[in-house]
Amino acid sequence: MSVQEVKTYSLVHATARALYSTMVAPETWKALIQAQDFDALLGVLSKTVYGPYLQIERQELTPRRTVYQIRWHLCDIYEKLIRLTPAPGQQLLLQL
Numbered sequence: 001m002s003v004q005e006v007k008t009y010s011l012v013h014a015t016a017r018a019l020y021s022t023m024v025a026p027e028t029w030k031a032l033i034q035a036q037d038f039d040a041l042l043g044v045l046s047k048t049v050y051g052p053y054l055q056i057e058r059q060e061l062t063p064r065r066t067v068y069q070i071r072w073h074l075c076d077i078y079e080k081l082i083r084l085t086p087a088p089g090q091q092l093l094l095q096l
Contacts, residue, residue, distance in 0.1 A: 008086045011084050012084045012089070019077065028048060038063060054069055078096065082094065
């Protein structure tokens with residue numbers, strides 16, 4: 001692998017490493033597990049990176065819709081990484 005190839009992947013690597021800071025913390029996982037009902041669960045999730053994706057009218061935010069919205073966040077992250085990845089690596093990410 002040439003120096004130029006390493007440089008092109010360094011941005012992807014740095015971006016992926018930066019995403020670690022947005023992972024759900026162990027304390028948040030405990031709060032999610034201990035949530036008494038769906039509203040309490042949404043309250044905890046609203047304080048995470050998923051909060052903006054859950055800004056929907058409450059009556060429309062069913063458990064199924066919540067899962068869909070959380071997956072939407074994952075899709076946004078993948079799209080970002082795919083755009084940053086050089087062509088050979090893009091095909092691999094597209095398969096995910």
